[in-house]
Amino acid sequence: MATFIIFFFTILALSSSATVMASPTLELVQSSCLHATFPKVCIHTLSLYKGPVTTPRELALAAIKVSISRAINTSEYLSSLRKEANQREKGAMKDCTSQIGDSVDDLRKTLGELKELKRGTFRWQMSNAETWVSAALTDEDTCLDGFKEIEGWVRADVKRKVTNVAKVTSNALYLINRLDHP
Template identity: 75%
Template sequence: MATFIFFSILIFTIFTLTSSATPDLVRSSCQHATFPKVCIHTLSLYQGPATTPRELAQAAIKVSIARATNASQFLSGLQKEVDRREKGALKDCASQIADSVDDLRKTLSELKELKRGTFKWQMSNAKTWVSAALTNEDTCLDGFKEIEGRVRSDIKRKVINVAKVTSNALYLINRLDHP
C-alpha cells in the first residue's frame, strides 16, 4: 500500500511539473511585468507546457485570448440589457474586443513559428498585434466614459482584466531575444 501511495505521488508530481508553468520561471519572468501579481497568478494556473520564456509568452497570449473571448461573449450577452445610448458603445466595444482576439491569435501563431532568419520581423509583427489589441481594449472603454451605471462598471471590470493580461503578455514577448 505504501509503495502504491509513493508511486501515485511520484506520478502526480511528474505530471504536474511537465504540464504546467514552472513556478520559478513564472516568478522571475513576471516580477517586473506591468501587473506582476496578475501575471504570476494567471500563469501559475496555466496548465500547458511553459518551461521556457518563449512558451511562457505563448501561455500569456493564450490567457489573453481566453480572457478576451470571455469578455466578447459577455458583451454579446449584454445586448438585450442596455438602453439605446449604451447599445452603440456596446456594439463598438464588442467589435473592438473581437478585433483584439484576432490580433492575439495572429500573435500566437507567429510566436509558434519563430525562425532565426526572420525572428526580428516576426517579433515586430507580434508586438504590433499585441499593441493593437491593447489599443482596441482601451478604445472600447473610451466609449463608456459618458455612461454611468452597473453595465458600465461590469464592462470596465472585464475589459480592464483583459488589458492587464494583454499588457503582461506584451512584456513577456518583449523579453524574448532569440527564436
C-alpha cells in the same frame, strides 16, 4: 503487505517527481512575471494555466492564449448585456464588442507568429508580434471610450472586464519583449 509497501513507495516517488517537475514552471512564472506591468495578475493567471510552460517562449504563448480567452469571454459578456441595455448603451456595447473582436484577431495573429519563430526572420516576426499586441491594447482601451458618457452599473462592469483583458494583454506584451532568438 509487501505489495502494498511497494505500491505506496511507487506512488510517493511518482508524486515527488511530479512536484519536482512542476516547480521549475512555477519558478519560471514567478521570475518572469516579477517585473511585468501587473505582476500579481501575471503570476495568478499564468500559474493557473493548463499546458506546457517550461520555457520563456511557452510562457509568452500561454500569456497570449490567456489574453485571447479573456477577450473572447468579455466579448460574449458584452453581447449578453446588449439585450438588456438602453439605446445609448447598445451603441457603446456594439462598438466595444467590435474593438474586442479586433483585439482577438490581433492576438491570434501574434500567437501564430510566435509559434513559427525562425532564427533568420526572428526580429521581423518579433516586430510583428509586438505591433499586433500593442494594437490589441489600443483596441481594448478604445473600447472603453464609448462608455465615458454612460452612467450606472454597465459602465463599471464593462470597465472592470475590459481592464482585466488589457492587464493580461499588457503582461503578454512584456513577456514577448523578453524573448530571445529561437
